[in-house]
Amino acid sequence: xxxxxxxxxxxxxxxxxxxxxxxxxxxxxxxxxxxxxxxxxxxxxxxxxxxxxxxxxxxxxxxxxxxxxxxxxxxxxxxxxxxxxxxxxxxxxxxxxxxxxxxxxxxxxxxxxxxxxxxxxxxxxxxxxxxxxxxxxxxxxxxxxxxxxxxxxxxxxxxxxxx
Numbered sequence: 001x002x003x004x005x006x007x008x009x010x011x012x013x014x015x016x017x018x019x020x021x022x023x024x025x026x027x028x029x030x031x032x033x034x035x036x037x038x039x040x041x042x043x044x045x046x047x048x049x050x051x052x053x054x055x056x057x058x059x060x061x062x063x064x065x066x067x068x069x070x071x072x073x074x075x076x077x078x079x080x081x082x083x084x085x086x087x088x089x090x091x092x093x094x095x096x097x098x099x100x101x102x103x104x105x106x107x108x109x110x111x112x113x114x115x116x117x118x119x120x121x122x123x124x125x126x127x128x129x130x131x132x133x134x135x136x137x138x139x140x141x142x143x144x145x146x147x148x149x150x151x152x153x154x155x156x157x158x159x160x161x162x163x
Contacts (some may be wrong), residue, residue, distance in 0.1 A: 059086055092138045094163075096148060101157035103131030112154045117146060 030085075065083040069076050106127040109136070113125065113135070122138040138141045143163075147153075152159040 050161060091136070093140055093143045095135045095137075096159040096162045098134040098162075099131055099136055099154055099157050100160055102155070104154070106133070109133060109154070113152075116152060116154070117142075119145070 058073060061083060065080045067078045069078070096107075104112075104123065109127075110125050119137070119142045121142055124136045126134045126136075129136060135146070137146070147161060147163060150159070150161055152161065
């Protein structure tokens with residue numbers, strides 16, 4: 001695939017997404033979706049550092065937040081507790097999901113989980129490699145609902161949920 005066809009494909013997906021956003025049937029089911037593929041294609045994805053709009057500060061790393069040294073087992077990098085807190089904050093209400101069987105694509109999983117969970121607040125689903133997904137929830141109650149009301153079954157296969 002040459003560069004021009006990649007650009008055409010990116011424009012195709014951008015136009016398709018714009019049409020979908022104007023369709024009221026799609027907007028009633030729409031959740032914030034982040035995809036590795038859409039990021040590669042230059043499409044906008046949710047910013048995990050800003051969460052769900054409650055905090056707009058950017059992640060900044062100061063020189064005193066990281067110290068690199070050589071220990072007995074090789075190079076070591078130590079992170080300050082302030083930096084660790086900044087890195088962990090976006091993932092406090094997140095779960096790792098894995099369908100135990102056939103791997104499914106992001107849109108399929110998003111549709112199935114939206115119908116199964118029927119959550120009222122915002123949540124995001126991001127695909128990872130090898131059929132893993134990350135689900136981030138705006139409200140901690142939704143996280144506990146998904147974590148405790150299983151087992152969840154999608155297409156006759158169990159969904160493994162881990163915090």
